Amino acid sequence: MKKENLLKTAKQLVQPSVESTSEFSQKINMLVDNMNNYMLKRPDINDLVGEGNLEMMKDNHSNHARFMESVFINYEPEILVDTVLWVFRAYRSRNFSSTYWAAQLNAWMNIYKTELSEKTYTEILPFYKWLQVNIPVFNALAEHAIDAPLSSH
Known part of the structure; x- marks a missing residue:
């Protein structure tokens, strides 16, 4: 599969509602703490x-949650694909x-299922x-394009 196929499927995702995004934002620090505790x-x-690399992992979890929050607020499929590809390469x-x-x-997903409302969970799942x-x-693209430039997003 190529990056173009990822974009095609990413464009089928539906931006969560304002209410669900708000719940996610309000609980973001608790979600990150739960994630770190679970993984550790x-x-x-x-x-x-x-x-x-444990501190780097914790930074990744915090960055991940904040990035996903921005995705839920203003969904741009190209930014999602480019950023995830960059993350796979970097890590x-x-x-x-x-x-x-x-x-x-x-x-x-397990943390969200227990900590978020069913509506929010259903919208971000x-x-x-x-x-x-x-x-x-993403693994294959990252492996074959470690030095490839990212888009200008």
């Missing part, structure tokens, strides 16, 4: 993120395992399912 308890955490170069992404996305389904594509 994993016995395989160093295998997932690489030795000495791959820091020895994060390709399996980290599935573990992270599963954790986010498609973004996470899309990310999860496309992990192999």
